[in-house]
Amino acid sequence: xxLHIEPSVLYFGTPVALITTLxxxxxxxxxxxxxxxxxxxxxxxxxxxxxHGLANLxxxxxxxxxxxxASLAHRVEAIAATxxxxxxxxxxxGAYRTEKDKWGLGGFTPSPAELVGPMRIVxxxxxxxxxxxxxxxxxxxxxxVHARVLRIHAREDVVVPGTHHVDLRAWRPLLYxxxxxFAQGEEVAQSFRAEY
Ligand SMILES: Cc1cc2nc3c(=O)[nH]c(=O)nc-3n(C[C@H](O)[C@H](O)[C@H](O)COP(=O)(O)O)c2cc1C
Numbered sequence: 001x002x003l004h005i006e007p008s009v010l011y012f013g014t015p016v017a018l019i020t021t022l023x024x025x026x027x028x029x030x031x032x033x034x035x036x037x038x039x040x041x042x043x044x045x046x047x048x049x050x051x052h053g054l055a056n057l058x059x060x061x062x063x064x065x066x067x068x069x070a071s072l073a074h075r076v077e078a079i080a081a082t083x084x085x086x087x088x089x090x091x092x093x094g095a096y097r098t099e100k101d102k103w104g105l106g107g108f109t110p111s112p113a114e115l116v117g118p119m120r121i122v123x124x125x126x127x128x129x130x131x132x133x134x135x136x137x138x139x140x141x142x143x144x145v146h147a148r149v150l151r152i153h154a155r156e157d158v159v160v161p162g163t164h165h166v167d168l169r170a171w172r173p174l175l176y177x178x179x180x181x182f183a184q185g186e187e188v189a190q191s192f193r194a195e196y
């Protein structure tokens with residue numbers, strides 16, 4: 001039997017991404033998100049309209065989508081209750097605070113990107129440089145950001161040697177499920193389109 005349920009959020013589980021965007025003073029802000037999926041060579045990112053990262057992207061389309069591995073969960077959570085915005089939205093007042101240095105707070109190390117302005121996060125094994133092509137307003141005070149992938153950096157140990165394949169035994173994405181962090185479980189099957 002299936003029950004009618006009304007969960008407070010619809011976060012059934014997606015990978016965490018740390019998007020980095022360029023502040024107007026040339027610094028780089030970090031925004032943890034989980035609303036991120038790929039459509040061909042475009043990433044679609046769901047961002048709240050009060051996100052400082054979104055404000056940055058409206059001004060400068062360069063973005064890095066940094067993908068943390070499961071072992072970084074506590075560092076992600078260390079910056080979770082912060083925003084790069086100088087003023088808190090009513091929604092964030094009381095629960096969040098402004099933080100200019102999310103890098104120091106989370107223990108993250110910046111490294112220059114090659115094709116866009118914001119820094120890459122060294123601790124993330126995968127860093128995707130992209131350029132925003134479209135920002136579509138959505139319901140619920142959020143927007144869907146369409147970002148075309150320009151270049152992907154993958155740490156050597158998560159790449160199958162001599163190939164462009166991510167090593168599925170080495171890659172351990174951090175998953176966000178109903179506001180809890182999980183590591184990936186065991187493989188249960190493979191698609192008919194699996195390449196190795
Ligand atoms: C694991 C995790 C996932 C999140 N997912 C999203 C998301 O998909 N979209 C979003 O707008 N905010 C998301 N948030 C909340 C933002 O990180 C939060 O609003 C933060 O203040 C944004 O920072 P900024 O204002 O500096 O951009 C998430 C937070 C965490 C910790």
